[in-house]
Amino acid sequence: MQVLDFTVRSNETLNDQNHLIKVAPAGNEVLPEMQPGQFVQILVDNSPHVFLRRPISINFVDKEKNEIWLLIQKVGEGTEKICAIPEGGTMNLIYPLGNSFTLPERKGKYLLVGGGVGTAPMLFLGKEMKERGIDPEFLLGGRSSKDILQRSDFERYGTLHCTTEDGSLGEKGYVTHHSVLKEKKYDYIYTCGPKPMMVAVAKYAHDHGIECEASLENLMACGFGACLCCVEKTVRGNICACTEGPVFNINQLTWLD
């Protein structure tokens, strides 16, 4: 873990709500090893109302360019201000934080399910799988076509399935209604997105005896294990989502009780 200033190399507006921001260490320090599922804590400058840092998943690591990608949805003042940092601007990060998704040791059928901006860590995860010789499948959901972000990036690493609530892309409905879930039998499911979606995915996985890991977005104050604010109730009691998570095997969670 370290605290470091980054320079915003680019800040791309993907749609009215989402930005893709690529950052590199301001002093050209070489990025440390990072794992899919890990996140960063962003200091929000120039905001009278944002006191704490904001946790954002590592969307992708471009080792060649020494860049971290962040996919950010504007939902409040913190994310608004982050998305307003122009190219060339500075962003102070604490990183890398948290555990990571379990990377497969063997071949198999892996499904990566993301909803909304919860697709963010799935890109990095998919890339790491591909590099290990695995062809992941992605199942991404959103309200409409414009909410399914980074499609061409995902397609580089695996097959892409989509659902949209208005049917403007892929199948109409929620991710858990997608036909692949009926047609195929997966060995492992990874998921990140709105809690109701993740609970539905966890339930599907549980009912079908599929291993499943979910990445949580609990409210965080510090992000590195010091405040005990981010706890998730698990079978082992209250556990910090920032150090022992954000990725949990659903067997550890009490969602389905």
Added chain:
Amino acid sequence: MQVLDFTVRSNETLNDQNHLIKVAPAGNEVLPEMQPGQFVQILVDNSPHVFLRRPISINFVDKEKNEIWLLIQKVGEGTEKICAIPEGGTMNLIYPLGNSFTLPERKGKYLLVGGGVGTAPMLFLGKEMKERGIDPEFLLGGRSSKDILQRSDFERYGTLHCTTEDGSLGEKGYVTHHSVLKEKKYDYIYTCGPKPMMVAVAKYAHDHGIECEASLENLMACGFGACLCCVEKTVRGNICACTEGPVFNINQLTWLD
């Protein structure tokens, strides 16, 4: 008094500390009548530490361009943020606030003494005098040549005398040591600047039986008479510097007691 959004038409860096910012009503509303000595209260956006507005004198009113000029010295986070607003940016003002310098009814010898950024209201005052057929003299002081701002603007409206602490422009020393004060007899002195300077000027005026008005920079919360925080102790008791000031006849003040 009104609350209005302004657009920054230009933001000129005069030296390492001072900016000249020209603003015009964002909706092209025609500026109301304003008097020299009056001020505006600027809302400071995007600052986590600045809660209250910041009072700034009206440096000049350009009626033709419908612009207000503000001369701002960066001394803390509020003024830093204001000076960082780029051309085209927005600034929310409450204005015009306060009383004003007494504009001369008859010809005479008028001296306008400004120190540091306290020269700000003197330009507007000089212009109004000139338009009334009076030739004011200016006596401006600063640490060194680069701190005597807007010289060519001042010269348009009257004779300019300067002092600098390092002697790099005009006479060396403080304004109250300038030779004109020994050589000439003025009818009226107006002053604005650091308190010790104004007190020295007031003392000079008092000792020489010259009428004198000083513009105060008391700490303000509201700027329009609602909080009673900005009071100056006067011969009539505690008086609000934001409504019955910022300009006071030195006879009203208790500085020389």
Added chain:
Amino acid sequence: MAGLEVHIGDLKLKNPVMTASGTFGYGTEYADFIDLGRLGGIFVKGTTLAPRQGNDYPRMAETPSGMLNAVGLQNKGVDYFVEHLYPVIKDYDTHMIVNVSGSTVEDYVACAEKLADLDKMPAIELNISCPNVKEGGMAFGTSCQSAAQVTREVRKVFPKTLIVKLSPNVTDVTEIARGVEDEGADAVSLVNTFLGMAIDVESRRPKLSTITGGLSGPCIKPIAIRMVWEVFHAVKIPIIGMGGICNWQDAIEFILAGATAVQIGTYNFIDPAASVKIIDGIHDYLERHQIASVNDLVGKMIVQ
């Protein structure tokens, strides 16, 4: 049309948004900015029996998300108010309520008596919580006994709506609230400012002439809301909530915690039109959530 009318004692307020004493002058200071007639009410500056010069300058220091003040009840006294200010403000199309302050019980009583005679003065707010005067003031509000005593004596001479303004500088605000309720207060308002302090580290001097002063603004909001919620569960009389309200969300937060009405204080300095925007915001919230009347929200925070 969502219903905004609320009642505080005999007072019918057209909406629950009022402005806090000491932050809104006599209303006139804001006449350029808003239509005063839109407000539920205006609490005018703290008024004492005798005129007061207040404390020395400096009286103000900015703090994180707030400010300290040490005005110290500067005002021209109740007689001046009755003769010169009341005639100007009495015909505003809103309720004008005087905030009555004092150093002794006799002061409060004498002041309240003079105000009781005024036709268009439907209520007073007893300020037993001012941290900025040497004698009396907050001392009345931090002891249950003296809070009860001053309420009891004023109640005897003031038959109209009597609001008692509580100090937050106490271990148990419910105890004081119950005490003044028992003595016949028609409502309580809370909170007044928190006693605070700031030092200029370069000069090593206090930033206020009085060393300590009253802290207000958004910084105190979480504590103020907690106190409103505690008092809501302790008394039956209505509560007027305040402390750091800047926008309609803050106002709704106080209402959900148990406030029947709210006062906007320090934020008027930053946005003189804040109060009116908050009225509009509450109205829109009610419409959006299809709530018939703001009264249906009072204390209706959902627990479990």
Added chain:
Amino acid sequence: MAGLEVHIGDLKLKNPVMTASGTFGYGTEYADFIDLGRLGGIFVKGTTLAPRQGNDYPRMAETPSGMLNAVGLQNKGVDYFVEHLYPVIKDYDTHMIVNVSGSTVEDYVACAEKLADLDKMPAIELNISCPNVKEGGMAFGTSCQSAAQVTREVRKVFPKTLIVKLSPNVTDVTEIARGVEDEGADAVSLVNTFLGMAIDVESRRPKLSTITGGLSGPCIKPIAIRMVWEVFHAVKIPIIGMGGICNWQDAIEFILAGATAVQIGTYNFIDPAASVKIIDGIHDYLERHQIASVNDLVGKMIVQ
């Protein structure tokens, strides 16, 4: 070289900057960010006799210039601490001080007794001011009698430096400070968090699972400084000041108000290296003002 060493009871601190309980884990969480050996001391997480799961999620809400927490003393109990944590942290080149919490006097005493045996545990901080547990906690710190009682009983079993951490949720903090001084406390630390509350207006639910929680951060600084200043004039034992310290200016403000040392709390979350920057800042301030020792600043606010 300006002198930074200060004494708290028998403790010699290499500098007056320590980190506050509950915000710094067991130090290890910050080892990546700073050299822990630079700190004057580390107050580890609130520790209780029995293990505690703490409160349910959500435990945190951001507020203007601060945050509310409702962690509720989640910890693995004193035995686990002694067996598993103490061995890891005991050799850090700084003072490790356990913050002892409890629900009954017996709990505090039993916990303190176990810690008294540890060689490298030179002091404990009695937390009689936690607002986040149902029983005990803050209740001890808001009554003079119970604060005195728990101090008295713990004093009997704990011969090393005993620091008592005071609650700010009281009418008169000096009364409590004097009470614990009389019972033999070697120092007082203040303030713990203020009881506060926040409501999500769209869902109409409290933002914390426990409804109320503890407010910390810069928002509380002016009140905390006032309390330190009051206590400085009320007791003879040293004061450890805290509440919203973010930078060296804030730390100096507390020291001028009367704190011999300070603790950095919430701001560690935002800048994990804040404490070390503050040490450097205090050092530079002393040099710039040509002050030989930080002790010369304690309580030296200039009045008049």
